[in-house]
Amino acid sequence: MKHVYDVIIVxxxxxxxxxxxxxxxxxxxxxILEARPRIGGRVFSINEQDSTMPLELGAEFIHGAPRKTVDYLGQYEIPFYDVLDNHLVLKNSKLQKFENFFDKMGKLMKRIPAKPGFDMSVHDFIKGFKNTEPTLKSMFRSFVEGFHAADLHQMGVKGLKDTEETNGDSLNDTQMFRPMSRYDLFLKRITESLKPGRLELNTVVEEITWEPGHVKVTCRRGSSGPVTYSAKKIVLTVPVGVLKSESIRWNPKPEVLNTFLSSVNMGHVQKIIFHFHERFWENLSKEPVSFLHCGPENYFPTWWTLQPMRAPFMIAWQGGPKAWELSLRSEEERVNTALLTLSKMTRIPLRSLNRLVQCWYTHNWSEDPFARGAYSYVTVDGMKALGSLKRNIKNTIYFAGEGSMKGPSRGTVHGALLSGQLSI
Ligand SMILES: Cc1cc2nc3c(=O)[nH]c(=O)nc-3n(C[C@H](O)[C@H](O)[C@H](O)COP(=O)(O)OP(=O)(O)OC[C@H]3O[C@@H](n4cnc5c(N)ncnc54)[C@H](O)[C@@H]3O)c2cc1C
Structure with missing residues (x-):
């Protein structure tokens, strides 16, 4: 008889x-059935040749240092450090200090009405800011679009407010941290601690056939014919973008899946890590430079350095619809577009910046068939439907992954870790 597992994790x-x-x-x-030849998913760490310095093409920050993540880092003796919270913003064609960035963003968030049942798009909400200083208003738009990777016409303020809720589980809710090692190290360590044979890489799930208490999963592995696995239960952790693409066929499709997928969208991000020949940004301000911002009308309006570490890298970030638009352009075009904005912000001529570039690293998450975007956000009125949704269907199908979470951990590695802690 064919082996029937207790659980298949996708x-x-x-x-x-x-x-x-x-x-x-x-x-x-x-x-565990995993489509890629590696573990980690949207935690995608690389090292340059001969360098111990980790570079993160996906998740990089630990937002607020929440308990579960800190526990894992502690368990595997991985130190983490505070990200320097200095912000410069382009105002009147000059980079200027922007004090208390996160406090100011938080104050604007607090204007979201707490009325039950009420929702509106973040775009309309920001339109209603009448007496807000234009730079602050534009920073807020850029922040929400960038941080949540969201289309502000589609993202609901209720969903946005939900991500701001705190539960005292974190070391410091507004502080960002980075692991000292590659982000994927603790995930590798956990995987190494599993019994042999638990992980099947290069195994793409294509079809799920189920009835209560029994699941059959059909997969593609390389050029060989279909491979099937059977289990009593399945835990599906694939991103919202993959679920929406319908690249996985269902027999039958669980009804709640449609409700869930109409409540959440997959946001888009373009992230480019530039390795420069020198740390020219250290001359831009008397204080160490960590984040640079300009208005959301620009492509790649957010940049950061690895401060407090003095390393020759700058990261360019674009979230939201412009990130999707950029995903359709060539890598070279995306790189040039990013450098144009950096040139505008730093007033260093583009030709000089180009000479300073040693190389760059990027991954097009929007075009990646196993991600189809960066991370999820809740649509207008989506919170209502999500409120009544169960992540467990007939004790047979379980949904996990960042997209299945509510509250501040949606869209984060922490949320993904928590979502996997299922009692089944
Ligand atoms: C550019 C970028 C920057 C980010 N920055 C941060 C950050 O700073 N901090 C933070 O906390 N979070 C960040 N995130 C979000 C964070 O990476 C994710 O929320 C988290 O890693 C999601 O984990 P997951 O297990 O839910 O999904 P995933 O990591 O996507 O895991 C799902 C797995 O399913 C596999 N899969 C997909 N389809 C199939 C299939 N058909 N068959 C088999 N396997 C399949 C995928 O290959 C993947 O390995 C960032 C994300 C991106 C893209």
Missing amino acids: GAGAAGISCAQKLEQSGKDFV
Whole structure:
């Protein structure tokens, strides 16, 4: 008789690996099916040749240092450090200091009405800012679009407010941190601690056939014919973008899936890591430079350095609809577009900047068939539907992954880790 697992986990990102660890501890018989040749999913760490310095093409920050993530880092003795919270903003063609960036953004968030049942798009909400200083208003738009990777016409303020809720679980809600090691290190360590044979890489799930208490999963592996796996239960951690693309066929499709997918969207991000020959940004301000901003009318309006580490890297960031638009352009065009904005912000001629570039690293998440975007956000009126949604269908299908979470952990590695902690 063909082997029937207790559980099949689809996806070896943070959610899948966290789930695997929990199942291993409870003695369950399971397998993780992962489409890529590597673990980590949207945690995608690389090293330059001969360098120990980690570079992150996906997740980079630990937002607020929440308990579960800190516990994992502690367990694997991975130190983490505070990101320097200095912000410069382009105003009247000059970079100027922008004090208390996160406090100011937080104050504007507080204007979201708490009325039950009420929702509106973030775009309309910002339009209503009548007496707000134009630079602050534009920074807020840029911040929400960038941080949440969202189309502000589609993102609801209720969903935005939900991400701002705090539960005292974090070291410091507004502070950002970075692990000292590659972000994927603790995920690798957890995977190494699993029994042999738990992880199948290069295994693309294409079809799920199920009835209560039984699941059959059909996969593609390389050029070989279809491979099937059977289990009593399945935990699906694939990103919202993958679920929306319908690249996985359902037999039958769970009804709640449509409700869920109409409540959330996959946001888009373009992130480019530039390795420069010198740290020219250290001359831009008397204080160490960490974040640079300009208005949302520009492409790549947010840049940061690796401060407090003095490393020759700058990261260019674009979130929201412009990120999607850029995803359709060539890599060279995206790089040139980013450098144009940096030139405008720093007033260093483009030709000189080009000479300073040693190389760059990027990954087009929007075009990646196993992500189809960066991370999820809640649409207008989406919170209502999400409120009544169950992540467990007939004790057989379980949804995990950042997109399945509510509150401030949506869209984060922490949210993914928490979502995988299922008792099944
Ligand atoms: C550019 C970028 C920057 C980010 N920055 C941060 C940050 O600073 N801090 C932060 O906390 N979060 C950040 N995030 C978000 C964070 O990376 C994600 O929320 C988190 O990693 C999601 O984990 P997950 O397990 O839910 O999904 P994933 O990591 O996407 O894991 C799902 C897995 O499913 C696999 N899969 C997909 N389809 C199939 C299939 N058909 N068959 C088999 N396997 C499949 C995928 O390959 C993937 O490995 C960022 C994301 C991006 C893209």
